[in-house]
Amino acid sequence: MFDKLLKYVAKYISLTEEETAFFTSLLKVRLLRKRQYLLQAGDVSRNEYFVNSGCLRAYTVDDKGMEHVVQFAIEEWWINDLYSFLTQTPAAYNIDAVEDAEVICIGRDTYELVLEKIPKFERMYRIMFQSSLITHQRRIIENISLPAHERYRLFLERYPQFEQRFPQHQIASYLGITPESLSRIRKQLAEKG
Amino acid sequence: MFDKLLKYVAKYISLTEEETAFFTSLLKVRLLRKRQYLLQAGDVSRNEYFVNSGCLRAYTVDDKGMEHVVQFAIEEWWINDLYSFLTQTPAAYNIDAVEDAEVICIGRDTYELVLEKIPKFERMYRIMFQSSLITHQRRIIENISLPAHERYRLFLERYPQFEQRFPQHQIASYLGITPESLSRIRKQLAEKG
DNA sequence: CGTCTATTTGAATGTACTCAAAAGCGGTGG
DNA sequence: CCACCGCTTTTGAGTACATTCAAATAGACG
Numbered sequence: 001m002f003d004k005l006l007k008y009v010a011k012y013i014s015l016t017e018e019e020t021a022f023f024t025s026l027l028k029v030r031l032l033r034k035r036q037y038l039l040q041a042g043d044v045s046r047n048e049y050f051v052n053s054g055c056l057r058a059y060t061v062d063d064k065g066m067e068h069v070v071q072f073a074i075e076e077w078w079i080n081d082l083y084s085f086l087t088q089t090p091a092a093y094n095i096d097a098v099e100d101a102e103v104i105c106i107g108r109d110t111y112e113l114v115l116e117k118i119p120k121f122e123r124m125y126r127i128m129f130q131s132s133l134i135t136h137q138r139r140i141i142e143n144i145s146l147p148a149h150e151r152y153r154l155f156l157e158r159y160p161q162f163e164q165r166f167p168q169h170q171i172a173s174y175l176g177i178t179p180e181s182l183s184r185i186r187k188q189l190a191e192k193g
Numbered sequence: 194m195f196d197k198l199l200k201y202v203a204k205y206i207s208l209t210e211e212e213t214a215f216f217t218s219l220l221k222v223r224l225l226r227k228r229q230y231l232l233q234a235g236d237v238s239r240n241e242y243f244v245n246s247g248c249l250r251a252y253t254v255d256d257k258g259m260e261h262v263v264q265f266a267i268e269e270w271w272i273n274d275l276y277s278f279l280t281q282t283p284a285a286y287n288i289d290a291v292e293d294a295e296v297i298c299i300g301r302d303t304y305e306l307v308l309e310k311i312p313k314f315e316r317m318y319r320i321m322f323q324s325s326l327i328t329h330q331r332r333i334i335e336n337i338s339l340p341a342h343e344r345y346r347l348f349l350e351r352y353p354q355f356e357q358r359f360p361q362h363q364i365a366s367y368l369g370i371t372p373e374s375l376s377r378i379r380k381q382l383a384e385k386g
Numbered sequence: 387c388g389t390c391t392a393t394t395t396g397a398a399t400g401t402a403c404t405c406a407a408a409a410g411c412g413g414t415g416g
Numbered sequence: 417c418c419a420c421c422g423c424t425t426t427t428g429a430g431t432a433c434a435t436t437c438a439a440a441t442a443g444a445c446g
Contacts (some may be wrong), residue, residue, distance in 0.1 A: 068338040083327045122315035129322035134276045136329035144369030145261040176337030
């Protein structure tokens with residue numbers, strides 16, 4: 001049930017049996033059908049989510065009804081509207097399942113409690129956020145400095161498995177372009193070889 | 194000397210006098226003239242930098258020689274090429290002083306040592322990176338979903354002081370547009386009132 | 387099989403870019 | 417203190433890339 005998450009945790013910190021038992025006793029599992037919401041914009045994010053299986057996306061919807069993908073998540077990734085979770089204010093992002101999914105939920109109180117009782121977790125989260133920050137900075141640089149076809153090329157290089165698991169229009173949205181544009185970019189790439 | 198940094202630290206954790214003494218004994222201060230490099234792309238980032246006074250920017254230079262600003266930093270902000278710092282590999286970013294600046298340097302070894310000896314610091318960094326991550330996510334969403342003039346408007350709203358302290362072409366670069374475009378956007382905003 | 391959604395293709399439009407040149411501004415030295 | 421130089425900002429004209437809107441085709445799912 002929690003083996004993937006415990007494996008993940010073990011990459012950063014080592015827990016005693018007692019700590020492991022305490023930690024896992026606080027976790028909940030949630031199953032989602034494809035297209036089902038995990039979080040809707042406007043609701044408050046009550047949990048951090050760790051993906052056990054399946055895949056999800058976080059996205060905003062602008063005033064014209066266009067979706068903009070902030071993040072994809074597959075097995076062993078985390079996904080959330082972090083700001084909403086931390087401040088317990090309405091979420092800006094929607095999160096839904098792109099495939100049937102199983103996620104582990106860590107509630108807001110649990111998060112605090114775990115950090116208080118097992119301070120080692122501060123380290124895990126510190127490293128997690130640190131890495132995530134580096135990735136996000138890189139994405140920003142790429143967005144402001146590279147043309148769409150280059151961003152797509154890098155996306156394929158970095159996340160080859162995503163191509164099969166996320167529909168093309170969601171990838172387009174993640175890259176900041178329209179589905180039509182991505183379709184044309186793919187056509188050109190195919191022609192060149 | 195270290196009062197601003199200690200004040201910053203105190204927002205997140207409380208240190209004993211002994212811990213404070215230990216921590217500050219490991220810090221170094223560095224003065225920079227305007228335009229002086231703090232870090233050059235290709236060199237390894239040996240420190241985390243906390244800005245005491247003045248302001249700096251981190252940016253990449255692409256193959257056409259164009260600069261792309263990743264981050265601005267003013268008093269009481271941190272700036273670094275985090276990936277280079279953590280992995281001790283050559284930096285992708287340049288960092289230089291936009292105004293004469295004074296920065297506090299925390300060396301790579303110091304960083305580890307402080308985290309080991311005073312684990313409370315894990316918490317501070319965790320919260321720091323967490324907040325920074327939220328900001329970066331928001332910037333990505335804005336970059337992929339908003340037109341240039343909207344991004345500029347939000348930039349002014351969020352960082353009103355930056356307008357006076359950073360030259361316009363650097364702000365343009367941060368927003369992912371050319372200086373010419375920003376100039377035209379400003380003209381239009383002025384005309385509308 | 388039929389319906390709904392995703393992807394492709396086409397044509398017209400628009401936003402931001404490039405290149406070029408002028409105007410503005412700040413710092414430096416005579 | 418003023419004149420000059422270099423860098424920044426502005427303005428203009430032409431261009432390119434990506435967008436919008438519309439329609440056709442292809443795929444997925446019940």
